[in-house]
Amino acid sequence: MSEIRALLFDVFGTVVDWRSSVIAEGQQLNQHKELNIDWAEFVDAWRGLYQPSMDAVRTGKRPWTILDNLHRESLDQLMVKFGLVNWSEEETDHLNRVWHRLRPWPDAVAGLERLKTGFIISTCSNGNVALIVNMAKYSGLPWDMILGAEVTRHYKPQPQAYLESARLLGLAPEQCCMVAAHNSDLVAAASHGLKTAFVARPGEYGPSQTQDLAAEHDYTYVAENFLKLASAMGC
Amino acid sequence: MSEIRALLFDVFGTVVDWRSSVIAEGQQLNQHKELNIDWAEFVDAWRGLYQPSMDAVRTGKRPWTILDNLHRESLDQLMVKFGLVNWSEEETDHLNRVWHRLRPWPDAVAGLERLKTGFIISTCSNGNVALIVNMAKYSGLPWDMILGAEVTRHYKPQPQAYLESARLLGLAPEQCCMVAAHNSDLVAAASHGLKTAFVARPGEYGPSQTQDLAAEHDYTYVAENFLKLASAMGC
Numbered sequence: 001m002s003e004i005r006a007l008l009f010d011v012f013g014t015v016v017d018w019r020s021s022v023i024a025e026g027q028q029l030n031q032h033k034e035l036n037i038d039w040a041e042f043v044d045a046w047r048g049l050y051q052p053s054m055d056a057v058r059t060g061k062r063p064w065t066i067l068d069n070l071h072r073e074s075l076d077q078l079m080v081k082f083g084l085v086n087w088s089e090e091e092t093d094h095l096n097r098v099w100h101r102l103r104p105w106p107d108a109v110a111g112l113e114r115l116k117t118g119f120i121i122s123t124c125s126n127g128n129v130a131l132i133v134n135m136a137k138y139s140g141l142p143w144d145m146i147l148g149a150e151v152t153r154h155y156k157p158q159p160q161a162y163l164e165s166a167r168l169l170g171l172a173p174e175q176c177c178m179v180a181a182h183n184s185d186l187v188a189a190a191s192h193g194l195k196t197a198f199v200a201r202p203g204e205y206g207p208s209q210t211q212d213l214a215a216e217h218d219y220t221y222v223a224e225n226f227l228k229l230a231s232a233m234g235c
Numbered sequence: 236m237s238e239i240r241a242l243l244f245d246v247f248g249t250v251v252d253w254r255s256s257v258i259a260e261g262q263q264l265n266q267h268k269e270l271n272i273d274w275a276e277f278v279d280a281w282r283g284l285y286q287p288s289m290d291a292v293r294t295g296k297r298p299w300t301i302l303d304n305l306h307r308e309s310l311d312q313l314m315v316k317f318g319l320v321n322w323s324e325e326e327t328d329h330l331n332r333v334w335h336r337l338r339p340w341p342d343a344v345a346g347l348e349r350l351k352t353g354f355i356i357s358t359c360s361n362g363n364v365a366l367i368v369n370m371a372k373y374s375g376l377p378w379d380m381i382l383g384a385e386v387t388r389h390y391k392p393q394p395q396a397y398l399e400s401a402r403l404l405g406l407a408p409e410q411c412c413m414v415a416a417h418n419s420d421l422v423a424a425a426s427h428g429l430k431t432a433f434v435a436r437p438g439e440y441g442p443s444q445t446q447d448l449a450a451e452h453d454y455t456y457v458a459e460n461f462l463k464l465a466s467a468m469g470c
Binding site for chain 1: 303355357363364365366368369371372378379380381385386403404405406
């Protein structure tokens with residue numbers, strides 16, 4: 001019963017390179033709209049509001065709110081701060097949905113295709129269902145299922161995000177392996193009985209990244225990328 | 236905004252041939268266990284308990300219960316009736332999970348692959364997530380997402396099963412098209428604003444099928460099979 005049957009993937013940073021993807025779209029906006037925004041600064045500020053915005057939901061200060069809406073609230077703040085004014089609702093909504101158009105790391109799609117031959121591959125992300133579905137269509141991510149925050153109504157690292165995701169697959173926690181580039185995510189998953197796989201993404205936060213450069217604990221698997229993970233798992 | 240973005244598929248009967256699949260496994264059981272069960276009669280009785288078992292949940296007589304568990308309660312009754320005694324828990328559970336191993340109609344996988352190029356393709360089935368995920372892995376069904384009863388906690392034709400499935404995709408009802416071989420499912424979906432596609436499966440209930448032999452209403456699409464539906468929808 002303890003054989004791994006499903007892999008649960010963190011998405012932002014583990015599967016997709018959110019920082020470069022947002023910067024690339026932002027730079028196109030600079031050209032098309034004759035702006036002069038530093039999109040690296042912009043996206044770092046946007047991502048900086050990510051955990052605080054979820055904390056308000058985790059602590060019960062506000063009712064369940066999907067990530068698209070948290071992203072939008074953060075964006076509205078930053079557009080004022082960065083002087084992006086007189087945008088239409090359609091333009092603003094399109095920029096907010098840049099998180100639906102993130103690009104995978106170079107090994108991700110090929111690695112997932114191999115891992116899919118041996119395991120159920122599901123997301124276990126804080127992204128809402130529409131965000132993750134649209135990203136999968138946009139970037140060719142071959143998920144078997146989309147689990148995580150919205151279907152469990154809890155943001156990682158709350159226990160329910162992991163345990164309800166396993167339960168929905170009809171599996172015990174130890175039959176699931178959380179795959180992430182973040183030590184904190186894996187430590188939380190392991191504390192609830194899931195197996196763990198660390199894949200380092202040392203460029204996630206750009207050239208000055210200082211955290212999650214290496215595995216800091218004794219995980220079930222540690223692999224350089226998804227292709228190496230697939231080999232290690234026999235796929 | 237009213238352009239179709241997602242197809243929501245009924246699964247049992249529309250995508251997979253549950254009756255022949257269960258009969259085929261049953262006949263193998265007859266050989267291996269030296270039984271003499273009429274599996275056509277058995278599966279018709281099993282499926283006959285399907286709607287009544289969900290009605291107890293729909294009416295609130297019992298709390299939310301997934302289909303695997305409803306199937307198992309029905310199976311336990313029928314095993315007594317058909318004289319299947321002294322089975323281990325493992326054997327009984329394996330038979331119950333025959334619904335995870337249903338085979339697609341001949342056009343289904345190729346049709347879904349084509350439809351997937353133009354639309355989000357999701358289930359909107361009364362099957363629980365594990366059942367539909369395992370069936371997809373077993374039979375190569377390329378779903379983008381699994382929605383329906385378990386994630387909405389309502390069995391079709393309750394409105395929430397359709398409307399919450401659309402909402403989870405971030406779509407308005409009219410941006411979703413329900414695909415089913417059953418007039419009642421499509422009438423319910425249409426009453427909540429979804430578009431509709433009827434694909435006849437005149438062999439679903441075996442040679443003596445009398446219902447759902449043809450489209451009985453004015454649906455958005457009526458197609459002979461999924462390949463014809465893909466062509467009609469421009470995929």
